[in-house]
Amino acid sequence: MRNTRALVMMLIAVVLAGGAVLVAARWINGQAASTAGTGKVAVALVDIALGSRLNPDMVRLVDWPANAMPPGAISDPKLLASRVTRASLQRGEPLMEGKLAPPGTQGGLSAVVAEGKRAMTVRVNDVVGVAGFALPGNFVDVLVNTQEDGPRHAGMKDASISKIVLERILVLAIAQEAGRDETKPKVVNAVTLELSPQQAERLDLARSVGTLSLVLRNQADPDPVRTDGATKASLLDARLAAVLPAAAPARPAAPARPRPQPAVREPGDMVEVMRGTAVSFERY
Template sequence: MAQQKNSGSASLRNAVESSGKQSGRRAVASLILAFGAAIGCVFLVIRYLDTHSIGGAKPTVPVVVASVDLPLGTALTKEDIQVVPWPQEAAPDGAFATEADLIDRVIVAKIFKGEPITKNRVAVAGAGTGLAAVLPEGYLAVSVRVDDVVGVAGFVHPGDSVDVIVTMQPNTGEPVVSKFILYNIKVLAVGKQIERIEGSKASRPVSATVATLMVKPEEAERLALSAAKGQLLLALRSSLDQEVIETKGIIPSVLLSGVQRQAPRKPKPAEPIVKPDTVEIMRGDSFEQRTFRDR
């Protein structure tokens, strides 16, 4: 009996010890897994901060930007530009690194303050100054006189694109016609010039607006003839609209073809002509006619 009790106590003690050892192993394994997960989280956080750090140092390169808004045709000076650090991965193609490379170069497209200046937005070195430096090869600058109506009430500015409409009478006796003659023409300059009124007693000077357009030689011919023979009108285009739509032009009869006109009055019928009654009277050798009219 005593041996059975001792045997039972030993079995119970062994079971408890075995259970305690297994619980310890599970606890150690849990600690190891938790520690490994913590290390993994720390590694991911460090990697994220390295990639997306706000204040972390990123490699930069010097880039020349505009200090002020620069209109088309501007000859650059030191006051117009400055060098700023620019993120290397976002540096634009053709950017300049030093101010010396841009001094006296001419802007061929409007550049806003803080915008990088790139090679495709300045004239080549040695191209000179003024509009001649802005013109691409094969193009001409042609100026036309415009008023507030022709010039879209002053809303046409250098760098804008316009279509040109002419209104003229092709030949004597033919109807007046309006038609688009040039499309998507770049405006190089819009300015004032002083003209004198011909035939005026006081011969007082007046201010006239002149728009300078960039055209090809054949377009310059069409523009010159249209300005001499008719009236020009500039139509401002959207900067996003590059489509060219050819039109047939329009004449007054076509313009008013849908207008209801008053029917012409019918002429009054002519009153019938009533012939008078005539009586012939014979008296011997004499002959006489008498006419009687109704009263």
């Protein structure tokens, strides 16, 4: 009886050992197959700021699965010589063509400006700069507060108008910082915006004729908004409409009742005349 139990236990142990060997063999074969399907990819060895010029100490080549190769990944170190980053890179992040400026680009903010665009700096304060929440990488609208041209209407002493003149403008830098990794608000005295040549002209004119304000907008909202601008008259009309109760509808006037007309007597008519208790008839 005891020998039978020992034989059963030995048989179970042999079966389990065989299963473990089979699983281990499959795992080793899988690792060998995956290793055979790998390639080299350049990744950031340290955190790299936007607009930085790459050097060999910043990148290294690592093995990367061939079936998960990032699009645009760079595997040749020669292609990274003196390249400039157009975006911030975290340690271990693969370097791709989309995040690098074209070869020959100089470092600094000029490498970040998109093709056909211009960088322009405007002076702001803690209010105009959206209390420091307008950070690099955000989009803003630009408002100008100025005086309307042309003759003023009767009774209007103030021709001020506030109007959105530019929409969805990319903030490239605040003060002298272009990093886009920070989320903490930072009050600065200057903001650099990315503009087309036509937008740069409009912004320069708006800056010379009035005061500017920035309006932070949703990152995923690309739709333009057309407004007529806000004037003092429209502002007061809106305030009065919100404060004053709605006027009661006028009631229709009741039709006038005809007044009784006195009887017209013809000459020769008899009229009854009462004097005390005496009654007489007289002719007119």
